[in-house]
Amino acid sequence: MRKNFLNRQNKISLILIIIIILLFLILAILSPKLMNYGFFLELLKRSSEVIVLAVGTTIVFISGGFDLSFGSIMALSGALTGIIYKIGIPFPLAFLIGILACIGIGLANGFFVVRVKLDPFIVTLAMAQIVRSIVYGITSGKTVTSFPDSFNNISEISISKIPVIFIIAVFISIVANIFMRKTIVGRYLYAMGGNQLAAYCSGIYINKLKILVYSLSGFLAGISGFLLATRTNSVPPNTGLYTPLEVVTAVVVGGTLISGGDGSIFGSFLGVFTMILLVNVFNILGINPFWNLIVLGVIMIFVVSYESFSRIFSFRFNRLKIESNGK
Amino acid sequence: MLKTKSEISEKFLNLFRNNLVFLLLILIFIIFSLKIPGFFAKQNFDNISRQMTTLGLLSTGMTLAIIAGGIDLSVGAILALSITIGGLAIKNGYSLEIVYPLVIISSLFMGFINGFFISKLKAPPIIVTLGTMNVFRGIAMVITNGKWVSPIPPEFLIVGKSYIPFLTLAVVFIIFIIINTFWKFGRNLYAIGGNEIAASFSGVPVVKYKFFIYLISAFLSAIAGIIFVGRSGFIQPQVGIGYEMDAIAAVVVGGTSIWGGSGSIARTVLGTFFISIILNGLTMLGVNPYWKDAFIGGLILLAISIDSIRFLSEKSNIRI
Numbered sequence: 001m002r003k004n005f006l007n008r009q010n011k012i013s014l015i016l017i018i019i020i021i022l023l024f025l026i027l028a029i030l031s032p033k034l035m036n037y038g039f040f041l042e043l044l045k046r047s048s049e050v051i052v053l054a055v056g057t058t059i060v061f062i063s064g065g066f067d068l069s070f071g072s073i074m075a076l077s078g079a080l081t082g083i084i085y086k087i088g089i090p091f092p093l094a095f096l097i098g099i100l101a102c103i104g105i106g107l108a109n110g111f112f113v114v115r116v117k118l119d120p121f122i123v124t125l126a127m128a129q130i131v132r133s134i135v136y137g138i139t140s141g142k143t144v145t146s147f148p149d150s151f152n153n154i155s156e157i158s159i160s161k162i163p164v165i166f167i168i169a170v171f172i173s174i175v176a177n178i179f180m181r182k183t184i185v186g187r188y189l190y191a192m193g194g195n196q197l198a199a200y201c202s203g204i205y206i207n208k209l210k211i212l213v214y215s216l217s218g219f220l221a222g223i224s225g226f227l228l229a230t231r232t233n234s235v236p237p238n239t240g241l242y243t244p245l246e247v248v249t250a251v252v253v254g255g256t257l258i259s260g261g262d263g264s265i266f267g268s269f270l271g272v273f274t275m276i277l278l279v280n281v282f283n284i285l286g287i288n289p290f291w292n293l294i295v296l297g298v299i300m301i302f303v304v305s306y307e308s309f310s311r312i313f314s315f316r317f318n319r320l321k322i323e324s325n326g327k
Numbered sequence: 328m329l330k331t332k333s334e335i336s337e338k339f340l341n342l343f344r345n346n347l348v349f350l351l352l353i354l355i356f357i358i359f360s361l362k363i364p365g366f367f368a369k370q371n372f373d374n375i376s377r378q379m380t381t382l383g384l385l386s387t388g389m390t391l392a393i394i395a396g397g398i399d400l401s402v403g404a405i406l407a408l409s410i411t412i413g414g415l416a417i418k419n420g421y422s423l424e425i426v427y428p429l430v431i432i433s434s435l436f437m438g439f440i441n442g443f444f445i446s447k448l449k450a451p452p453i454i455v456t457l458g459t460m461n462v463f464r465g466i467a468m469v470i471t472n473g474k475w476v477s478p479i480p481p482e483f484l485i486v487g488k489s490y491i492p493f494l495t496l497a498v499v500f501i502i503f504i505i506i507n508t509f510w511k512f513g514r515n516l517y518a519i520g521g522n523e524i525a526a527s528f529s530g531v532p533v534v535k536y537k538f539f540i541y542l543i544s545a546f547l548s549a550i551a552g553i554i555f556v557g558r559s560g561f562i563q564p565q566v567g568i569g570y571e572m573d574a575i576a577a578v579v580v581g582g583t584s585i586w587g588g589s590g591s592i593a594r595t596v597l598g599t600f601f602i603s604i605i606l607n608g609l610t611m612l613g614v615n616p617y618w619k620d621a622f623i624g625g626l627i628l629l630a631i632s633i634d635s636i637r638f639l640s641e642k643s644n645i646r647i
Contacts, residue, residue: 068457116632117639121453122398122575122585126624129572133621141617245461248454258454288472293465301458305450312449 009264012255016270023277031284041163045155047276048169049074049227053247054254054268055176056220061251062180063213064193064260069109069124070221070247071240072131077102077225078235079135082144091148099222105131106218110211128244136237143236147229154230165227172220177265189213193260242293249300250275258304351629352580352601359608366611377558379603380492381406383596384551385570386577387503388544390595393578394507395540396520396587397452401441402548402574403567404463409434409545410552411467414476414562423482431549437463438545439538446537460571467564476562487557495554499547500596507592512536520587569620576623577602579630584638602626 028035053070060067081098085091105127112123157164180186192199192206200206229235254271256263279292360366385402392399413430421429437459444455486492507513518526519533527533556562581598583590602623609619 112628112632116635118628118631118635119585122631123628125400126572126627128624129569130621130624130628133618133624136617137615137621140615242461245457248457258451288469290465290468290473293461294469297458297460297462297465301444301450301455301462304454304458305444305448308450309448 008262009255009267013264013267013270016254016267016274019274020270020277023274023281026281027277027284030281034284037161041158043276043280044166045163045231047272048163048166049224049231050243050247050250050272050276051169051269052172052220052224052227053243054250054272055173055265056217056224057247057251058254058256058263058265058268059176059180059189060213060217061256061258062193062260062263063189063209064196065113065210065213066120066258067109067124067214067217068121068244068248069105069128069131070217070224071243072128072135073102073105073218073221074225074228074243075135075235075237075239076105076131077222078229078239079139079144079237081226082146082229082235083138085148086146091151095226098226099219102218102222102225103215104218106215106221107211109218110214113214114207114210132237132241135239139237141237143234145234147233151230152233155227165231168223168227172223173265173269180265185209185212190261193257193262195261245293245296245300246275246279247272249296249303252300252303252307257307259308346582349582349597349601352605355605355608356601359604359612363608363611366608371607371611375603375607376490376493377487378607379599380496380554380558381551381570382573382577382603383496383599384499384547384554386574386595386599387499387592388540388547389571389574390578390581390583390590390592391503391507391516391540392452392544393575393583393585394520394587394590395516395537396523397445397537397540398456398575399441399541399544400453400456400571401437401460401463402544403570404460404467405434405437405545405548406552406555406567406570407564408437408463408467409549410556410562410566411471411476411564413553413556415470417479417483417562418476426483427553430553431546434545434549434552435542438542441545442538442541445541446534464564464568471564473564479556479560479562484557484560486554487559492554492558495550499550500592503592504596512539516540517588520589522588572620572623572627573602573606576627576630579627579634582630582634584634585631 053074056070057067077098080101081091081094084094084097089097109120109124109127112118112127113120155163155165159167180189188199188204188209191202192204192209196206225235225239228239250271251263251268252258252271253274254263254267254269256268275296278295282291282295283289365371385406388402389399409430412433413426416426416429441452441456441459444450444459445452486495503513507516515526515531515536518529518531519536523533552567555566577598578590578595579585579598580601581590581594581596583594583598605622606619609622610616
């Protein structure tokens with residue numbers, strides 16, 4: 001038990017918590033007048049949609065898959081719902097159609113990965129482009145703003161001073177955390193990401209699980225799109241164009257391996273906060289917002305290369321150790 | 328030996344299956360030529376040949392990467408960043424002899440970064456190039472503040488005139504077909520793409536060759552950028568968004584397997600022709616440009632699905 005406390009996941013979480021505290025200190029020193037309730041409220045609201053996306057992405061990564069299409073799916077859910085609602089269909093039905101469309105895209109991803117046996121990278125990359133193009137097509141490139149007031153006001157509601165959309169995001173991540181840690185299916189997903197062939201041979205129905213994972217990712221991307229729509233009251237067609245970079249960076253910083261089999265929802269949760277605080281520090285310093293792209297990209301490349309390099313290095317090192325022990 | 332009837336029909340069936348995408352594209356081509364009045368006009372072919380240059384150069388580099396089992400998503404961003412660096416040099420009054428080498432050298436540096444992370448640190452190519460795509464695009468936006476560099480001196484427009492772009496493309500295609508078919512480097516790419524560990528044990532300098540691939544890809548992107556500037560007469564940091572998908576489409580439609588280890592530049596030449604003709608036809612039919620990306624994405628999915636199904640039916644082993 002004692003030995004297990006400082007395992008890889010906990011170490012990463014500890015480091016991230018320290019980084020988050022440091023970033024808060026930097027923010028407090030840079031602009032003390034910012035440290036008020038309104039700023040925190042905005043921070044929590046801003047992070048809620050990214051948290052939901054990160055939950056879906058973490059589950060996909062843990063199961064050994066990959067999803068790049070969530071940025072476009074996020075745009076689709078809001079845009080499609082807004083447009084259907086404008087035609088005159090009641091909002092709950094429009095909402096349902098929007099969510100179903102997102103699950104449908106996720107199912108299509110799963111179909112191509114499972115039945116056609118395609119590489120998830122290239123499938124979701126192509127799917128992202130197709131969905132983005134559909135969003136531009138159905139909105140004719142215009143921003144969708146036709147949402148009912150009751151929907152727009154959801155982001156204003158707070159329960160004991162915590163915005164309700166953040167509570168939704170936290171609820172989803174807690175449920176996902178329990179799902180991944182305590183349920184059989186969740187453990188199967190870890191097993192599948194660790195060694196797919198071994199999981200298949202031990203009787204895990206990996207094809208069904210993969211389809212489940214991709215449709216879950218689509219569903220969560222849809223939810224996240226709605227959270228964004230209620231926060232900003234509008235869905236421009238380029239919504240979430242750079243979100244994949246932000247979310248993937250947050251997830252890999254949170255300790256989830258891109259090759260699958262290891263990671264945690266809690267780590268991704270902390271990763272999202274780190275990224276958002278970092279972006280906020282840049283905004284406050286008044287740096288050109290495109291620096292975000294550069295910094296996030298650099299962090300992502302370095303974390304992923306460090307993971308793969310250290311894995312190869314430790315593999316070689318262990319082999320050397322085994323060989324020298326043998327002699 | 329006499330061939331039986333079933334053998335011949337099987338061979339025909341295989342030929343049909345191997346070139347299904349091509350058959351579909353020929354069908355589209357016929358539809359275009361019937362529907363569009365000026366499709367065969369000389370003016371239109373000039374247009375296609377000039378538009379084809381950028382796509383062809385990018386997809387040549389992409390083919391090398393895909394054959395070796397990698398991918399390069401950063402080609403569009405490298406194009407944008409190298410020409411914006413050139414644009415800043417133009418703004419500061421440097422002449423052609425300095426700007427062009429600067430563009431090439433900066434692109435080689437970007438290719439070096441890709442190659443370093445992919446070959447030395449063994450990071451997955453798709454993640455690395457996805458990251459560098461955003462990083463390079465971000466740098467291009469930051470150094471220009473998102474503004475255009477518009478008055479381009481006339482000497483930079485020469486490369487976009489008349490047949491120079493098409494000739495460049497033809498020369499590049501011929502050089503790379505020769506490299507791909509006869510050179511050790513070109514042949515070893517198949518070994519790397521087929522089984523990297525086996526290739527490295529058989530004495531293929533895998534790390535060095537993977538480095539070369541991304542350097543070449545970046546170099547060709549810079550050439551494409553220079554020609555693009557010559558053709559369009561402006562430099563803009565947003566240029567080239569989505570070019571990587573067009574290039575992937577040209578490669579996989581040509582029949583290069585996305586899993587690496589098979590395909591060729593010659594196939595990509597055909598793929599490039601078809602993609603450019605189709606893009607041109609869609610524009611001439613008056614299809615809303617917003618749907619163009621969906622078409623390209625769908626084409627990629629279709630081509631790799633057919634490839635995968637063919638693979639699955641050929642080898643009945645389990646690929647989970």
